[in-house]
Amino acid sequence: MRTPCFSRVPVPWSVAFVAVVLSFSNAATANEAKIVLLRAEVEDRIRGGMLGQILGNLNGLPHEMKYIHEPGNVDAYVPALPEGARTDDDTDLEWIYVVEIERRGDPLIPADQIARLWRRHVNEGVWCANGYARQLMELDFEPPLTGSSKLNPWASFNLSGQFVCESFGLMSPAMPQTAARIGMHYTRVAVEGEPLQTTRLFTAMIASAFVEHDVERLLDAGLAAVDPLSEVAAIVAATRDICRAHPDDWRAARQSIKDRWQVHRGEVRDWNGYELNAACTIAALVYGRGDMVETLRVAFNLGWDCDNNAATAATIVGVMVGRQRLDAQDWEIKDLYRNTTRSGMPDDETIASYEDRVLACADIVIRRQGGEAIDVDGEPAYRIVAERAGYVADESADSGDLPCAGAIALDPSDGAPETVRRLARAAYLAICYGVDEPLARERPQEWRDAVRALASFAGLMREIKAGPRPYGAVQQAGVARWLEVDQLQD
Numbered sequence: 001m002r003t004p005c006f007s008r009v010p011v012p013w014s015v016a017f018v019a020v021v022l023s024f025s026n027a028a029t030a031n032e033a034k035i036v037l038l039r040a041e042v043e044d045r046i047r048g049g050m051l052g053q054i055l056g057n058l059n060g061l062p063h064e065m066k067y068i069h070e071p072g073n074v075d076a077y078v079p080a081l082p083e084g085a086r087t088d089d090d091t092d093l094e095w096i097y098v099v100e101i102e103r104r105g106d107p108l109i110p111a112d113q114i115a116r117l118w119r120r121h122v123n124e125g126v127w128c129a130n131g132y133a134r135q136l137m138e139l140d141f142e143p144p145l146t147g148s149s150k151l152n153p154w155a156s157f158n159l160s161g162q163f164v165c166e167s168f169g170l171m172s173p174a175m176p177q178t179a180a181r182i183g184m185h186y187t188r189v190a191v192e193g194e195p196l197q198t199t200r201l202f203t204a205m206i207a208s209a210f211v212e213h214d215v216e217r218l219l220d221a222g223l224a225a226v227d228p229l230s231e232v233a234a235i236v237a238a239t240r241d242i243c244r245a246h247p248d249d250w251r252a253a254r255q256s257i258k259d260r261w262q263v264h265r266g267e268v269r270d271w272n273g274y275e276l277n278a279a280c281t282i283a284a285l286v287y288g289r290g291d292m293v294e295t296l297r298v299a300f301n302l303g304w305d306c307d308n309n310a311a312t313a314a315t316i317v318g319v320m321v322g323r324q325r326l327d328a329q330d331w332e333i334k335d336l337y338r339n340t341t342r343s344g345m346p347d348d349e350t351i352a353s354y355e356d357r358v359l360a361c362a363d364i365v366i367r368r369q370g371g372e373a374i375d376v377d378g379e380p381a382y383r384i385v386a387e388r389a390g391y392v393a394d395e396s397a398d399s400g401d402l403p404c405a406g407a408i409a410l411d412p413s414d415g416a417p418e419t420v421r422r423l424a425r426a427a428y429l430a431i432c433y434g435v436d437e438p439l440a441r442e443r444p445q446e447w448r449d450a451v452r453a454l455a456s457f458a459g460l461m462r463e464i465k466a467g468p469r470p471y472g473a474v475q476q477a478g479v480a481r482w483l484e485v486d487q488l489q490d
Contacts, residue, residue: 031388035174035211039373039380042173043359044322045210049170050355051326051333052292052318053311055079057090060300060307067303068266071254077297079329084336085351089126090311092342094167095354096121097186099345102360107171107182107368114189115142125341128272129158129190132467135460139425144188150432152190153472157273161187161195162202162281163308166315169206171361174386176204178369180225184394195274196394197232200225202281202312204389209319211386215285218316221389228391232278235261239279243286250287250298257283257302268468271304280304284313292317292326410439410446413453423453428460431478440482451482 059079063072087095096117101107109117115137122134132154133146141151149156165183172179183203184196204225205218212218219240226233238260246252261275270276280302288295295317299310318326337349363373370385408426411419427450430436440447455461464475 031390033386034383035386036374036376036381036383037173037210038376039382041322042210042362042382044324045173045319046170046358046362047323047352047355048318048321048326049166049206049209049315050318050358051323051351052314052316053166054085054091054337054351055081055292056296056299056310056312056314057088057307058085059296060310061088063300063303064305064307065271067301067306068262068271069258071251071303072301072306074297074300077293077300078331079293079296080332081334081351082332084334084338086338087125087341087345088307089130089341090163090308092125092339092345093122093130093164094186095349096342096345098167098171098354098357098361101171101364102357105364107168107361107365108185111142111144114186115146118189120344121342123343128468129154129160130164132463133190135457135463138421138457138460139428140421141425144192147188147190147192149192149471151428153467153475154272155191155195156193156471157269157275158191158195159198159272159274159277159305159308160190161274162198162277162312163305164190165199165203166206166312167358167361169203170315170319170358171365172203172207172369173210173362173366173382174207174384175365175369176207176221176225176389177387177392178365179203179207180392181395182365188394194231197226197230198274198278200391201232201236201278202316205316206319208389209316213290213320215288215290215320218320219282219285224389225391232274235275235278236282239282240286242279243283250283250302253283253287254280254302269471272468276304277309280306281309281312284309285316288313288317290317290320292321408433408435408439410443410450412446413449420453420456423450424457426450427454427482428475431475431482434474436478436482447482454479455483 058081066072097109100109100117118134118137126134129152132152136146136151145151147155164187168183168186169179172182180200180203183199187196187199201222205222208218208221212221219236223233223236239257242253242256257276257279261279262270264270280299283302284295284299287298292314295313296310299313300306335350335352337351337354339345339347339349366382366384372383374381374383408429410426411422413419413423430439464472464479467476
């Protein structure tokens with residue numbers, strides 16, 4: 001078993017936050033300021049956030065997708081993990097990144113290495129945008145192309161931008177812009193556009209929660225991190241208005257949220273989309289009022305993809321209150337993180353050792369951003385270059401341009417695996433671009449070979465068939481059309 005590199009040190013709360021508290025909602029605040037946090041407090045808040053995330057995820061799974069048209073009725077709820085934690089896509093995709101960031105000492109893993117990690121470790125337990133991205137990697141597409149809505153029909157609305165982002169907020173204490181930048185580097189594997197705004201929103205809130213412990217001011221910080229013209233910005237503002245209109249009635253607020261954003265009859269586009277789920281996460285925080293149990297209970301009852309929403313909200317609350325206060329509740333938590341889905345990843349992980357890895361990543365990020373480890377009256381501490389929450393551009397976007405249609409090449413088939421992969425990639429690009437018919441006319445034999453090559457990638461064929469309508473209609477219609485023609489000509 002991996003030896004933890006951080007110990008559970010009680011935090012002397014009277015001196016824990018040593019220098020300056022940033023008011024992230026104050027327009028006069030400078031964009032950056034050096035602050036000092038005791039390492040014990042950074043540790044306590046990261047461990048609190050991690051436990052909150054895992055509890056929300058795994059305690060929320062029994063309620064996932066159960067409450068669509070009506071809210072849940074969870075009343076008595078006590079957080080618990082009597083059998084320990086296990087891998088699930090809400091935490092185990094980030095686990096892969098956290099382990100690699102710790103190993104490399106660099107918070108930004110190159111795109112080709114991200115694809116390598118996915119091919120090695122992500123072979124089950126992923127769905128929708130992430131499942132589709134994984135199969136695109138079989139055709140040698142790399143991030144961020146795997147998260148392009150031109151290629152991945154889930155990418156424009158899937159909530160993966162939210163539920164694969166929390167660890168990057170945790171490893172960026174008091175650095176919300178850095179948290180958003182790192183978070184988008186990884187969530188862009190599967191999404192783009194508005195879902196990336198949710199990455200900005202929630203990573204900024206998590207990072208800000210290290211120094212700001214008021215939910216409303218954290219929502220201000222999250223709102224400052226997103227594009228003010230985005231749909232997500234409108235969702236944040238509208239949800240807060242809804243909650244203010246029903247200050248003590250989350251059920252009434254839930255009905256208003258449903259009326260406003262459940263516009264696809266409760267089908268997959270609703271429960272898998274960012275709109276309803278971002279709104280529910282915000283509402284859970286508002287009605288939870290900084291209490292972990294109440295935040296989780298309300299998140300479960302609000303419904304839709306509630307395990308993900310509960311995990312995100314509980315990460316924020318966990319950072320706000322810290323692990324000591326959570327441990328004082330004497331919940332039954334077994335220190336185990338069982339690997340049930342990620343081949344090639346450690347089989348001896350515990351919750352504590354996973355937390356240790358995030359702490360090690362935080363040390364890397366703090367130093368990379370100009371911070372340093374210091375002593376304060378004999379106590380280990382960090383001097384952190386803290387940031388005011390604000391919008392940051394997606395720096396990986398420029399590297400994600402699709403190849404132009406004229407670059408689609410149909411190589412003569414020699415049956416070699418690499419040739420088959422290139423032909424399949426060319427056929428898929430041609431279908432997505434809508435230039436498949438001209439290619440079929442101009443080079444009929446090569447096109448038939450390319451279609452056969454594409455059909456040989458069974459995993460991608462399954463993802464295309466299961467793609468959301470109407471977003472996946474281009475791929476579904478194109479593949480069906482050419483497979484039918486190919487079969488007739490044979």
